[in-house]
Structures are given as C-alpha cells and as structure tokens.
Amino acid sequence: MNDLHSLDSHYDAVVVGARCAGAATAFLLARSGAKVLVVDRQPYGSDTMSTHALMRSAVMQLTRWGLVPNIAAAGTPVIRSTTFHYGDEAVRVDIKPDHGVDFLLAPRRIILDPLLVDAARDAGAAVRHGIALSELQFASNGRVIGASLRDGSGACRIIRSDIVIGADGRQSTVAQFVNSRATVEGFNASGVVFGYFAGLDWDGLHWHFAQNAAAGVIPTNAGHCVFAAVPASQFVATFRGDVMRGFIKVLASSFPELRADIDRATLLGRLRIFGGARSYLRQCHGAGWALVGDAGYFKDPLTAHGITDALRDAQLLSRGIADGSTRGLEAYQRQRDELSLPLFRATDAIASFLWDIDEVKQLHADLSAAMKAEANYVANLSQEPSLAA
Template sequence: MIAGHWSVVVAGGRIAGATAAWALAPYAESVLVVDASQATSFWPQQSTWDREGNLLWQDLGLLEAVLACGAPRTYGHTLRVDDDVAEYEYPQQDGHSYRMTVPREVLDPALLRVAESRGNVTVARPARVTDITSRGGRVRGVTVRQGGADHQVSCDLLVLADGRLSHNADRLGAEPYRVVPSPWVALLAYFADLPLRPDRGYFSSQPGSLAISTPCGPGQWCVSTDMHQRLIDESGGHPARLFARITAEDPHIGPAVKVGRQVSRLGGAGKLRMQRRPMSGPGWCLVGDAGYHLDPVTARGTKSALVAARILRDRIAEIGGIDGTLLDGTLLDGLTEQRDAELEEDWVVAAELCQPAPVAS
C-alpha cells in the first residue's frame, strides 16, 4: 500500500533518487521511491565518472553495484584537436584511478534494485508525485498518482530527484538562483562490435563540435557528439544529420561505425540550461538535476548527483536519523552552501563552455 506514513518519500528513481534512497535507508524506518518511468524505458543518456566518482560511489557503498553493470574500465584516451592527435594516460594514484561510462538504462535500474535490497525501501513504479502538502511552513506529505488513482502520503522528509524540469520543486517555491543557458546539443547512440580498443576512450574537438567514443559494456560503445547551436544553424539541417556527418567524417570513429552495428536509436537533448536551486528547506531536499543541473557537455552530472546525496546522508546521520525532529527545518540549513562550494569548480568549467563563442563554418 502506498497511502499512509513514510519516513522518507523520494520523487524520482534514477541515479540521484535511487542513490538517495539507498543512502538514507539506514536512518529511516521506511522509504518510498516514486518513479514515473517504465521498467523498459530507454534514455539516450549515459553516466560517466572518473576517480572522483569512484571514490564517491565507494563512500556511498555502491561501488560494487556500479562495477557489476559490466562497463570496462578505461585508463587513457586519445584526443584529436583539429588535425593534432595526442595520447593521454590517467595517473595511477590508487585502485580507483580509471574512468567508466555506463548507459543509464543499465545503471539506473541497477541502483534501484540495490536500494530495494535494503529491505525498508519500497518502489512505486510507474507513479508520480502530483502535489505536495504543506502545513505550518513545512512539507508534510504528497499526493502520489499510480494506476489512475491518487494516494495521500505523509512523510517526515521529501526528497525531490525528479529532474531539471521538476514541477515539484516549482511547487515548493525552490526557484533557480543561478542560470546559464547552454548553446550545445548533445546526441548519442550505442554501437556494438566496433573495431576499437575496449579500454580506451576517444575525443575529437573540432570547431563547434565534440565527437566522443567510449566503451560502455561488453562489446559495446557509446558514440556521442556535442554540437554548438551556431554550427547546427550554419549547416541548415537537422541535428541528427549533423551527427551522422560528424561521426562519418571522423578518422577514428567513421571507419569503426561503418563496420559496426548501431544497437539503439539516436537521442539526446538541446536547448538546456544549467541551474542551481536551493538544496533544502523545511521538510524537503533536492538532489540530482532537480537541484543542480550541469550541462552534459562536461560529463560531470553524475558527480554532482552523488555529492548532493552524500551531503544529505551525512547531515541525516549527524542529526541521528529521520523522525519528528525534522519538523524543525533549520536542521537542514546550510546544505545549499556546502553543495555549491564542493561543486564550484565543476560549475565554472561547464559555465565557461556554455559562453557564446564564434564557430567556424
């Protein structure tokens, strides 16, 4: 049964939501994850992280789960800038010094399953939070719609992990206080049987575009492009056509995709904007893109989601658990400042890439 009281309600069951549910479960009597997606959903997105991400996964107790997703570890990459090619090896500081890329339709369900393994985490799917109940200036519960019926749920803490366009964050009045529009359109597709090294990535930076191939599973690669909107406008065609042209003309990716097999449809996103919202308020918290969205051109969104989940977990652990004490909203004060300080370097890098710049035709 969904209706009733839960210690924690998490809206969204992807990276940020599943990770938050896992991390908070030891400090809660019960956790309800409300996820709108279908079990067979395909998301044209990937999750990429390096040593910092590996250390965060380990801190959260999820490193074994993400390694089990089967993505190979990469220890270096080839970088082509215009016609200049350079090889890079990653410094081997410790056993976490490698990069991984995992398709989201593989990683996200794996995280949701491991969260459920806690025993006190229940997943309602497909379902969505359609309204938020507040009394006395504090969130007290939500309305959950599942199977055409509405269920009234009360909770001690509401965690929103329902994406950068979170209507529930809008309902809370958690307005963005920093916004950077992005001129980039990101597209990707998955390929099998490419004649490329399974332990090495590839990046090609050309005027107005970035082409990437990364191993992301047994015999599988993600081929992606980031295209500046001005390049798309100058080409006069659909971004999908530009993706095909960029990949076909690349001297590394082109010959590979010509003999390999495309195993997913092409997808992606454009007209995005980076934004920061407040991370917490009386009885609520935002994790993942709902609270802090970085442009995917930098591949740092996974790190920001994990940082927010870890910060929230540590504060709840410091409080001593989730119970009626969270009626005092001040116990969650300071999370926004802590998150922003930890992620400032990532924000600056992404924001610089989103600044208007001339693009050669």
C-alpha cells in the same frame, strides 16, 4: 510492486524519482536507519538520456557502497585512460591510482539505475514504480508535510513525510510545487546527438574538440556510446530533417578518423537527440523539502560529469537530513555550491564553443583541478550518522 494501498501512512522521507540521484539518496538514508519511500512514474529498469561516464569520485562512492562488482558483472568495461583530441593532437591521460581508484566506468543507465534501486530496497526502502506525484501537502505555515501520489489507474493516496525529496530531473515537479528558483544560471548550451555502436575498436574515453564541434567515444555495456555536439544555436540547422546525415556531417568535417570508424561500426537502435538546455543551480532545500540531482543542479552534458555530481550530492543531502536540523540542509546547499561552481563555470565556458584550442585546453585543466578537489572532498567524508533512535 505498484500498489499504493500497501504503503504506510508516514515515512521519514519520500523520494520522488528513482534514477541514480534519488535511488542513491534513498539507499543512504535507509542504510542510516530512516524509513524511506521512493516513487517513480517510469517502469523499473527503464532507460534515460545520460552521459554515462563516472569520474573518480563516483567510482569511489560506488566502491564504498559495494556496487562495483555488480556493475562489472553486467559487462561494464573498465576504463583506464582518457584521451583528449585537439585537432590533430592527441593527449592521453592514464587513470593513476588515487583514493583507492585506478579506473573509471561508464555503465548504461539500464544497468546503474536498477542496481541503485535494488540497493535502496535491500537497505530497507519501500520502492514503487508507475507512481506519480500529484501534489505536495503543506501545513498552514508553508512547510511541506507530505505528498499526494497517483498510480496508473488514477487512484490517489496521501503519504505524510518529514521531508519530500525531488530527484525528478530538470523538469522537476517538486521544484515547481515549492517554487524553487535558480540561484546561478549558465549562458551557453550544446546540442547533442548520440547513439550506441558495436564494432568500434577504441580503448578508453575519447573527447574530441574542434571549431564549433565536439564529439566523444565512451565505452559502455555492449559497445560504445558515440556523440556529436554543436552549439545549441546551430542544432536545428545541423540536424533538421535527417539526424543521421547531420551526425555524419559533423564527424566528417571535424573528426574524420572517428567518422571513418563509424562507417565500419553498427548502430544499435537509433540515434537520440538533446537540443540543449542552459545550466543552473537551484535553491535545493526549504521547509520540509529538498532537491537532488538534475532537479537541483544541471550543467551541460559536454563535460559528462552529471552522474558523478548526482552521487556526490546524494551523499551530501543524506548527511544534511541525518543532521536533523535546518543547519544540516543549509550545509548541504553550501557544500554543493562550493564544489559545483568551478565545474559549472568551466563547463559553461566549454559549452559556449567560443574558444580556440589553447583556450579549451586551459578550460580542461581548470575542470581537472575542480574534479580533483571534488574527489578529495568526497574521499574525506566520514560515514553518515545514524538516524536510528
């Protein structure tokens, strides 16, 4: 349903963006008793660029929310190992039981996002696709008090809200309207080409590293996602003119075993490209507004941790809003930053490609320690307090 006229005039929260961060935030707020509206300019179930992989804390949250059976029913393979390939050396790490989780998942976004949207709707949130944010409404003191929404026909409606949440990605319109600035910025970026392949007989996650190149094999729905990455500064020269030729060249020169298997696999659709973008942490709250997901925090996709952090931050933000005070949102940003900075710094260093094999091994050890700390923190979060009066 895309009808603006059927909406109420006021909501406790308006969430702009129905991808995983926005839908998860809406689900948690609605479940705690809030009156929530979610809008997204894209159609329900549409695809988006993604790193796919869900780390332990994300699987833990989805298990708590009762969504893992639905993800499994959609044909998402269970992942029980991760293998790091450093040149000719392969280091396999089995997923051991911890916090009730002994596997990972990597669903396509055409699976994960609609499941989260459905969960938000089932919890009581109003959801509208094909609706864009035109403007934010501000009080005389500068506080955000609502949103002006526009449908595909050009019809507009103003909705009042206690808080407007931007979950609308790196180019967040909400972030632009509130003039949110980066508080921390990265220095490096990788350029990535990826595609979905059928016929690969690879078990578990595989991450490959070599001089000025990286690659990955991620088991997902109906095949594997395979990516090749280079420093962003080399992206155009590597892939210009013929993306497939550049993709094969990177694999052949640095990861010949993977390249040979790709020859025997079948590309589903076309290769997709991401030329790279520098990481950032933005100011993620203010008077009457907040940011979550890539709108507030983006890091290079080379460590495939974006969805995990988005789900974590959805929970932190929903708790901050439920607190009902400025302190709650301040706690959200503080917790987000404390958990994110070790992941951010390790990822930025990996994306620099200015490492040798021993150095990237240490960066992965640092990343693993940060991920464990994140999982421990998420595991110890109590249930969200109720907003219901």
